[in-house]
Amino acid sequence: MTDERTQVVIIGAGPAGLLLSHLLHLAGITSVVLEDRDRAHIENRVRAGVLEHGTTEILEQVGVADRLHREGLVHEGIELRFDGVGHRIPMTELTGRHITVYGQQEVVKDLLARRLADGGDVRFEVADVQVHDVDTAEPSVTYLAGGVRHRVVGDVVAGCDGFHGVSRAAAGDTLHHLDRTYPFAWLGILVHAVPRTHELIYASHQNGFALYSMRSPEVTRLYLQVGADEQVESWPEDRIWDELALRFGLDGEPWDPGRGEIFDVGITPMRSFVTEPMQRGRLLLAGDAAHIVPPTGAKGMNLAVHDALLMSRAIEHWYSTGEETLVNSYTTDALARVWRAQHFSWWMTSMLHKFPGDDQFQHRLQTAQLANVTGSRAYATALAENYVG
The missing domain is CATH 3.50.50.60 (FAD/NAD(P)-binding domain)
Incomplete structure (x- = not known):
């Protein structure tokens, strides 16, 4: 040795x-x-x-942010989409800070x-x-x-x-380990396609949650809520695109997420875990x-x-x-x-995802919470403060 x-x-x-x-x-x-x-x-x-404002500042201070500033995508807001309507949370206006997608x-x-x-x-x-x-x-x-x-x-x-x-x-x-396992997962895809939007979209739909994100001006990153035991093989490309269009729908019509070549597919379990x-x-x-x-x-x-x-x-x-x-x-x-x-x-997850069973009471609570967040400057500011860090 x-x-x-x-x-x-x-x-x-x-x-x-x-x-x-x-x-x-x-x-x-x-x-x-x-x-x-x-x-x-x-x-x-x-x-x-997604890099918080403070994370970007740390990387700047230690001299490793040159390429980040050249290639990172600065976002000043996010969109919450539910009941077929999009609502923008203007994070920079509310907090003076932003996020960077990198x-x-x-x-x-x-x-x-x-x-x-x-x-x-x-x-x-x-x-x-x-x-x-x-x-x-x-x-x-x-x-x-x-x-x-x-x-x-x-x-x-x-x-x-x-x-x-x-x-x-x-x-x-x-x-001591504290944990929580959620009864669903995310199916994520990477796509060679120019993003259709300049900011992230979080969508709540009766079929489940969806997220529109991006990695660069030429690559999009999209997610669908699926069952916790779901297999990638159950999701051929046409099914993925159709479900994305449905969940991102506006005014009762499907919304085209911008199809392209899918070059990565994976399923991520949803869990919370803390070691103390x-x-x-x-x-x-x-x-x-x-x-x-x-x-x-x-x-x-x-x-x-x-x-x-x-x-x-x-x-x-x-x-x-x-x-x-x-x-x-x-x-x-x-x-x-x-x-x-x-x-x-946990708060974002519980507000935006569909939980097992046809629980209309839970759905109404989630819709009311989303309406509060998008309709109240105080609620929107609380979300923005946490999101930007």
């Missing part, structure tokens, strides 16, 4: 892990990033695409390019990652690469390896390793970025002062934002 030492060992080269490594580098703190996939995989896996894989490309240009230590295709001794002053991570076992010792291990990663399991039964605490000893968790939110609120990547920022500040404060105050309060500081995002995502 090879042995080496760094200050922070980071597991996972997603947005949280790469941003954390970059922030630590700017503070003069060394790190090693371990990733079980290859570079091409992490740079091309399609994930979230794919998570693009953020990863920008962060990774910067880390490698700065001499960052990012190791791909590592296997059998294991976390050790998190309750001691010298936690370590071991892994296999090139047929050799390696061991990296640090002062802190940052678990940024997602919901299915090894980090959360390494904390054992000291963590988000740390054990010298192991700190960030992003999907600690929490999952329904995508309706567009909060997943934004929470990961915020976790990385809090964690970097805590670690930098510890090294500069010798005090572990911010490290010890990391969970409390992070969860305040996590639970607010969980509530907003």
Whole structure:
């Protein structure tokens, strides 16, 4: 086994892990990033695409937003569509802030390019990652690469390896998991087509929810609510397009979403999940390793970025002062934002989706809530504040 030492060992080269490594580098703190996939995989896996105003500001401040400003799509509002009528929520008018549509894989490309240009230590295709001794002053991570076992010792291990990663399991039964599974899923498609609208459309329909989004001036991203156990094979292209047209309908007529070549189809389960605490000893968790939110609120990547920022500040404060105050309060500081995002995502989900059964009482409540949100400046401002961050 090879042995080496760094200050922070980071597991996972997603947005949280790469941003954390970059922030630590700017503070003069060394790190090693371990990733079980290859570079091409992490740079091309399609994930979230909405950046809060504050997330964009963070990326600007750390010098990785040049391409984002060139290619990102700035949105100053969203549309809520129900009962065949569209209602715009003017987010920038209400809050002075906006969102930017820019794919998570693009953020990863920008962060990774910067880390490698700065001499960052990012190791791909590592296997059998294991976390050790998190309750001691010298936690370590071991892994296999090139047929050799390696061991990296640090002062802190940052678990940024997602919901299915090894980090959360390494904390054992000291963590408490709170979760909720929703009785539906999202079928998502990526389409080579010029978007028909300049802002996102959230549609509530008697057949279920639909979302019109985009990834670039040439690529649209659309979602349909489907059953929790639905299979992609049950949704041929014609059925997808017909259902989208129906759910986005205006004034009793189908609305053409702009057909094009579908080049990616997938089904995403809907769930909420929070780990409390988000740390054990010298192991700190960030992003999907600690929490999952329904995508309706567009909060997943934004929470990961915020976790990385809090964690970097805590670690930098510890090294500069010798005090572990911010490290010890990391969970409390992070969860305040996590639970607010969980509530907003749950609220958007429960307001816009069709729940199992023909519950007309529930439907009337949802319609009344949508009418309140679109008819009241106070309600609309509350939605806008949460959406832009």
